[in-house]
Amino acid sequence: MMMLQDGSVQLLCLTASSGVPLFTRGASKQLPFSVIGSLNGVHMFGAGQGVVLSSSETDRGSKVVWRVFQDSVMLIAVSGGHKGSSNEDLHLRRLLENVWNIMVLVLGQDELANVRNVERLKRDLRSCYRLIDQLLEERLEGTMGDLTHCADCLVPPNSTLLQEALVGFTQAADSEFGCLMIHGRIAVATEKWWRLAPQEVVLLSALTRSLSLSGSVSCDYPVFLPQGSPTVAHRLLRFQLLPGADVCMLCGPSPSLHRAESELVGRYWSPLVEALRGCLAVGERCLPNTVSLRPDVLALLFINRESRRSISCVKSIPSAPPIVAPTPSRSRCWELLRLFYTFTTTRYFSLEEAPAAASPGEGAPQGETLHEDFALGFSHQPLQCYLVTEECKCFGLQTPQHQLYLLTPLSVPTFTLRSVATQTLSAITTATA
CATH class of the missing domain: 3.30.450.70 (Beta-Lactamase)
Structure with a gap:
């Protein structure tokens, strides 16, 4: 039943x-x-x-x-x-x-x-x-980290300035773990923040988004790191710099929330208000305007397999003429992108991550066995795949360093999907190099 x-x-x-x-x-x-x-x-x-x-x-x-x-x-x-x-x-x-x-x-x-x-x-x-x-x-529409276990990121137009400010801010607070989040995605982070387990980075981003949505301007929240420190709590300090822009860091007993807010936030971030506005202008596109995406790309998910970072976006979709097949709505595109990622990684591409620690006797997660069984039918590791549905066309591309998942309208000829994907991958890797 x-x-x-x-x-x-x-x-x-x-x-x-x-x-x-x-x-x-x-x-x-x-x-x-x-x-x-x-x-x-x-x-x-x-x-x-x-x-x-x-x-x-x-x-x-x-x-x-x-x-x-x-x-x-x-x-x-x-x-x-x-x-x-x-x-x-x-x-x-x-x-x-x-x-x-x-x-x-x-x-x-x-x-x-x-x-x-x-x-x-x-x-x-x-x-x-x-x-x-x-x-x-x-x-969590607009983010994919809960499914991919890769950090959701965006590419800021002024990363060097922001990185220097973040490093100075965290060092002044006796911390080495900090990140700047724009619209719930990581714009820049310290080296130690990136050394956290990918799942921890994803969860800390989700927690920061949740705290931001609560309406508070600043907060001091105790957290345990599921892999790095599951039994000893750290403090997560979070500050809203502008609506949609938050800076957070992990620290010990000091500094106090009041000292960090009154002495450090203004000193390091007030001079960068225009740079922060430039980041906010990137919006949910996640890429600066200098990165040109083809008009026939509806949505994309880009994964750096080495750093476990990702960029995902759904482009603004204009209304289609009556004689053209309607394109999926924005929310449906996010859903289709998640479904295509799941479809591909359970059949063709590797999930590229170590399994989480299991309880004694638990064994390997069932999905890994399914992937291995399905992959036995291939004599090689698939590098590309495509799927044509009633709503859109999908193309997946895998290299040793990256994975790219694309959605395009039905009007795009199937034989051009590979060139669309390779051009898109080249544009993004150039911007993130």
Whole structure:
């Protein structure tokens, strides 16, 4: 039977040992307690037989993915499925991984790995809901990091000035970890910030966006780094420089929020107001106007495989004449870009990342096995692929250093897709070199 409506996702969090529910988020129509108990029970039964149950699918397309973290917390994602989609596993596995890392980021690993008081943990977990709901409700339109685990970036027109100011600002605060974010994307960051694990960079960006949306001008927020420092908290200081422009840094007990705000922010950033406005003018295009993109590119995702940084954008789409097939809306283009990335990385291209630390006995994520099985049909590593749908044409291109995913209108001849992609890749790599 179909457990949820098409396209809806519900997240369940339970204690791994006893199956006590900690929270549920997601679909408005929650699953009955009996179904939740059954989902937990079938996983526990498999574990008792020496079998790790990682995912399952109903005859009507609903998908269920399980994962246990630190032998303490079980996360279950239940999806109503998307008609015609066979790539839901990657999305749901990424979701569980991100949710666990959010819980560690906010609460620390000790509190999650050693559950002493269930009721207290339930209350503490409420502080994670805002970030978790952003993932479930896909309110991160314009960013792809939750899926790609690459930092969402933009290319500022005046990066040298901004980099120097950021380094000076963080050093004055006795820190080496800082970044400047424009419209929720990283414009510049210190060397140590880039040395953080890619998933940590993605989560810190998401947290900064969330704090910015709360309306506060500055904040002092304790965070744990899921891989670098899961048991010792750091302070995340965030300051709004202009609407849409935020600077943040990780630091220890000093400086105080008041000192950093009153003495350091003005000293280093007031002289750069015009440079910041130039960054804001780049907007969601993520590339300066000096980078010329072909008019037949609807949307793109560019990934630097070595640095784990990405640039993604959806261009403004003019209304098509009545005789021309309508182009997808802006929000639909973001959705199609995510779907094409998932389609390609589960079949042709490598995800290019080390798997997250698993609990003992957990084994490799199911999606990696699926990719390996599918890839056995090839005698080589695919470097290009394309897909023609009812809404647009898609082209993927992979080199040793980069991956590029493009959406184009249906009117673009299929045989020209490769040249469109190579020209676009050349334009972006020249701008980001």
